[in-house]
Amino acid sequence: MEATQTAPQAAQSAVALRADNLVKRFGAVTALDGVSLTLGGGEILGILGDNGAGKSTLVKILTGFHQQSGGTLHVHGEETLLRSVDHARALGIECVYQDLALANSLSIYHNMFLNREIVRRGPFRLLDHKQMRERAAQCLDDIGVHVPSVDLPVERLSGGQRQAIAVARAVHSNARILLLDEPLAAMGAREAALIIDLIMRLKEKGGLSIIMIMHNYAQTLDIADRIMLMQRGRVTYEQRSANTSVAELMDIVRREYRAMRATTVH
Amino acid sequence: MTDTVNESHELQTPARPERPRSALISNWAAELRILLVAVLLAAYFEFANHDFLLTHASLVNLSQFIAPVAIIAFGEIMLMIGGDIDLSAGMVFAFAPFMMVFASDAGAPMWLALVAGLAAAAVIGFVNGAVTVWLRLPSFVTTLGTLFLINGVTLTLSRGTPAATPGSPGFAAIMGASGYSEIIWTVVIAFVMHTLLRHTRWGLHTQAAGANPVGASEAGIHVNRLRFGNFILAAVLAGFTGILESFRITSIDPQAGGNQIMFLAVAAAVIGGTPLTGGSGTIIGGLLGAAVLGILNDGFTLIGINAFTFNIILGAAILAAMIFNIHIGRIRRKGSR
Numbered sequence: 177m178e179a180t181q182t183a184p185q186a187a188q189s190a191v192a193l194r195a196d197n198l199v200k201r202f203g204a205v206t207a208l209d210g211v212s213l214t215l216g217g218g219e220i221l222g223i224l225g226d227n228g229a230g231k232s233t234l235v236k237i238l239t240g241f242h243q244q245s246g247g248t249l250h251v252h253g254e255e256t257l258l259r260s261v262d263h264a265r266a267l268g269i270e271c272v273y274q275d276l277a278l279a280n281s282l283s284i285y286h287n288m289f290l291n292r293e294i295v296r297r298g299p300f301r302l303l304d305h306k307q308m309r310e311r312a313a314q315c316l317d318d319i320g321v322h323v324p325s326v327d328l329p330v331e332r333l334s335g336g337q338r339q340a341i342a343v344a345r346a347v348h349s350n351a352r353i354l355l356l357d358e359p360l361a362a363m364g365a366r367e368a369a370l371i372i373d374l375i376m377r378l379k380e381k382g383g384l385s386i387i388m389i390m391h392n393y394a395q396t397l398d399i400a401d402r403i404m405l406m407q408r409g410r411v412t413y414e415q416r417s418a419n420t421s422v423a424e425l426m427d428i429v430r431r432e433y434r435a436m437r438a439t440t441v442h
Numbered sequence: 443m444t445d446t447v448n449e450s451h452e453l454q455t456p457a458r459p460e461r462p463r464s465a466l467i468s469n470w471a472a473e474l475r476i477l478l479v480a481v482l483l484a485a486y487f488e489f490a491n492h493d494f495l496l497t498h499a500s501l502v503n504l505s506q507f508i509a510p511v512a513i514i515a516f517g518e519i520m521l522m523i524g525g526d527i528d529l530s531a532g533m534v535f536a537f538a539p540f541m542m543v544f545a546s547d548a549g550a551p552m553w554l555a556l557v558a559g560l561a562a563a564a565v566i567g568f569v570n571g572a573v574t575v576w577l578r579l580p581s582f583v584t585t586l587g588t589l590f591l592i593n594g595v596t597l598t599l600s601r602g603t604p605a606a607t608p609g610s611p612g613f614a615a616i617m618g619a620s621g622y623s624e625i626i627w628t629v630v631i632a633f634v635m636h637t638l639l640r641h642t643r644w645g646l647h648t649q650a651a652g653a654n655p656v657g658a659s660e661a662g663i664h665v666n667r668l669r670f671g672n673f674i675l676a677a678v679l680a681g682f683t684g685i686l687e688s689f690r691i692t693s694i695d696p697q698a699g700g701n702q703i704m705f706l707a708v709a710a711a712v713i714g715g716t717p718l719t720g721g722s723g724t725i726i727g728g729l730l731g732a733a734v735l736g737i738l739n740d741g742f743t744l745i746g747i748n749a750f751t752f753n754i755i756l757g758a759a760i761l762a763a764m765i766f767n768i769h770i771g772r773i774r775r776k777g778s779r
Contacts, residue, residue: 277657279650
């Protein structure tokens with residue numbers, strides 16, 4: 177718990193990311209209906225919500241995969257429209273998707289440098305396997321992820337190891353804002369604990385603000401500094417983790433759900 | 443509970459040290475297996491018939507079987523790694539040389555006529571790519587359509603009659619007429635394609651896109667651009683092969699190539715270790731796969747087994763290779779857990 181005490185002093189001076197009134201429509205469907213959020217520097221924000229609440233759409237806008245239909249984004253204090261994944265990356269925004277976006281047949285080090293490969297000088301721009309191998313091993317070592325060899329294809333790793341590789345890939349390029357989409361989904365308790373440790377270590381190292389999309393209320397309250405509840409494309413509740421509880425959150429969701437049923441039945 | 447404990451244990455400590463095999467052997471395991479098969483087959487046929495390999499005539503003959511199959515296979519391998527296939531390759535094989543002849547007849551110098559033939563093949567590749575990527579048809583269906591379409595176009599334009607190869611004897615010799623020129627082209631192209639696949643971002647991204655298309659695009663890779671490029675590459679290689687073969691047999695035949703050569707190329711790719719499932723593959727394996735097919739074909743011909751038997755063996759070899767690849771892969775993955 178030392179982490180939560182040291183980080184705010186270091187970082188709450190700057191706002192890493194601010195979204196105001198984001199709207200996203202896909203044809204007739206409104207996936208995001210005016211979402212606003214603030215992510216403080218060095219902060220971990222947990223976003224909770226059911227399927228279809230708009231969490232994934234929000235993530236895909238913040239990573240530049242989709243562009244919002246309305247509303248504005250400020251990244252490190254500057255208003256920005258994220259035009260593409262590359263553009264978001266250039267601003268230090270990295271994402272670990274739920275499917276991890278790993279190419280299973282490729283080695284760990286190839287995956288860690290996917291679409292950011294180091295190439296040798298010269299007209300053919302050949303891949304510099306040696307340097308990528310060394311830097312991948314160094315990076316995994318730095319954040320305490322241990323694998324037998326960075327030459328192993330990713331398909332031969334366990335679920336937790338794969339998640340760790342995906343997180344390592346996201347942070348090793350000086351990411352300042354990290355988005356984690358369901359980082360603990362389908363993971364055993366012990367394996368989840370190790371990923372949580374990894375996230376906490378990254379936080380302690382400093383310079384990184386994290387948004388986590390989550391399903392599990394207890395885990396979220398445990399890791400995140402602040403939580404946000406999303407329902408049907410809107411933010412329905414926002415609170416510091418210390419000031420709320422699983423029971424309270426469940427209660428809010430239940431009430432909203434009943435209200436929704438009442439309006440749709442009649 | 444023991445299960446989860448084991449899982450987490452694995453995350454923090456080396457799951458199990460890699461077997462101390464040399465990197466050279468483990469990196470090339472798939473290719474070495476098929477090389478061993480090729481060598482054993484060659485040894486068997488050499489033993490059964492002493493004229494099989496080590497005479498000039500039989501080596502030329504063998505290399506001329508391997509070359510066209512291998513070069514078309516290189517293009518198919520790039521497509522198969524990305525999760526696509528080109529069934530029209532055998533028809534582009536017949537189409538490109540005619541475009542070269544038309545350009546030559548129109549007064550273009552030979553080098554320009556050659557470029558025109560290859561450009562025409564590239565256009566077919568572009569059409570295959572456009573229909574597959576933009577109109578979202580499975581490439582199997584797209585290229586099944588263009589297969590018949592291009593065949594019809596070639597037959598119409600040529601009026602169904604062969605043409606003589608244009609150009610000087612020197613040009614023809616370089617472009618396939620001289621004994622070993624085709625196999626030299628094959629080795630050079632294999633080297634270039636292997637480098638493209640293993641040592642450039644293009645090749646690496648093609649593998650990533652085939653293994654996980656959604657993930658690759660989330661990483662910012664332009665998956666459709668890669669697919670487009672590989673369709674064009676495969677068509678140009680098929681067209682180039684058709685041109686080489688025309689110069690070798692000194693005649694441009696609208697019925698040349700066809701589905702036989704296309705399926706042999708796909709067979710060479712599969713036998714060489716490129717599964718149709720996408721995400722992985724090997725150019726050198728494809729070359730060795732073509733060599734195995736060539737050795738089987740020549741070997742059975744020389745010891746007097748007829749073409750029907752050859753097809754039985756070929757079919758069995760494809761099945762065996764595919765079963766082997768899929769299950770060895772599965773066993774290796776299980777073994778590492």
